[in-house]
Amino acid sequence: MTDFHLDARVLAAYVDGGLDDADAWSVEAHLDRCAGCRAGIVLDEPTERLVEAAAVALVRRLPPPGRARPASTWRRLRVLLSAAPAARGAWLMAVAVAGLAFLGASVGPATLPPWLLLLLAPALPVVGTALSYGPRTDPLHELVAGTPHGGLRIVLWRTLAVLTATAPVAVLAGTVTGLGPPAVWPLMCLALTALTLALGSLVEPATAAGVVLGMWALVVLAPFGAWAVVVDSGPVWLAVTTAALAVLYVRREQVGRRAA
């Protein structure tokens, strides 16, 4: 910036095209250097739109400065997924449990009881989801929580990433154990995850996951064999999912935006 600034009337004449060429050139030479005077240019709305459109069109045609990436959907998805380190953690956990399931299948149910897989497989997405957002586990929470896309929307994206990794493991575990129809296993994952999200709008996500997992452990480990019943109650799981989603919708402004 320089100390010299253009007179408002000169600037207005320049915008209206009222200056001769030589004067207009010197005005432009100054505008190139001076952000203050550039900010003083007042355009009417059609002209502003035209300038905006020209800028966008030019950028598309110019070779990108540095190594700017085009804003493709694919790149958005990639940035989004690498933005949730915990989603990657869920992948690792899923692989570990899948290994456990295969081990169970090869050594027989005597050494690896089916209730252990039932306890672990639907718990994976709960843990993964709870770790993927919130002030304690997301290092950028403070920044993300203040953005329009940062609440429920980003949380649902990350949950989707975690479920994509963990639901197939649940199907696998269901097949290996032979408990209930395999389709009920991913449904259990979905229901417990939705419960965690809904509860996470009231308390810390980690606390919500703890409560949900505690209840789940009680059900699976109950002495009277409740675990045999849960795998056969598809409609109940559907009802739980629906109820949790309703709570989630009502409290959407609180999801993923709790202050530290």
Add this chain to the structure above:
Amino acid sequence: MTTLSIRGLRVGYGRRLVLDDLDLELGVGVHGLLGPNGAGKTTLMRVLATVLRPDRGDVRLLGQPLADDAGLRRARRRLGYLPQSFGFYPRFTVREFVEYFAWLREMPPAEIPLAVDRAIERVGLLDRADDRMKHLSGGMLRRAGIAQAIVNDPGLLLLDEPTAGLDPEQRVEFRALLRELGLDAVVVVSTHLVEDVVAACARVSLVDNGRLVFTGLPDELIAAGEDGDSGDSPIERGYTAVLRGAREAAR
């Protein structure tokens, strides 16, 4: 023109009252927010950044009332925020980091690549744009943080201690950037460095103990100081004089 207005703001953590009945109106330009540590500066910034919900009070940002969901979303799109401390995802490059926030603030996709590079260039980090965040120094991290805050050309820019970790040369460049940004946006800079205020701010507000105790031009703050007040510069003397006056009045 007022683009930020706060009335009767009250925020507490548990039983402790952090901000008490605070009123503030700000228009376009660079505003310095001064105050001792623990005065409530960061809490005020977090309320303005829509991260912290106030217990009571009416907050309007860029003409949008925050009590209404649609207004809140519109305000958030035009907001830029740099918290005092922020983490990062180690695998992100600077460009990905800035791009992520352009996307989170719902910018039109066609504008994002240019806006990202422009923001990184304005903080002087373009040569490190493809480096991973974990390989950056403290000052560079802070500049990457400033880049994400300005990527959407915010109408309201909130910077909490932005000069911490910058060397003297970078601070001078940053002040020039601030003056440029303040031409068409409300810029609120919270700082404890009084010299930043003199160099870059058109107005200054002073917060002490959860209350606004002074708001005016930097020259008016300087004029409040007398030779007997402690401080190494005229504005430091003004700062201590205003604080002392406010504390005596509160008693």
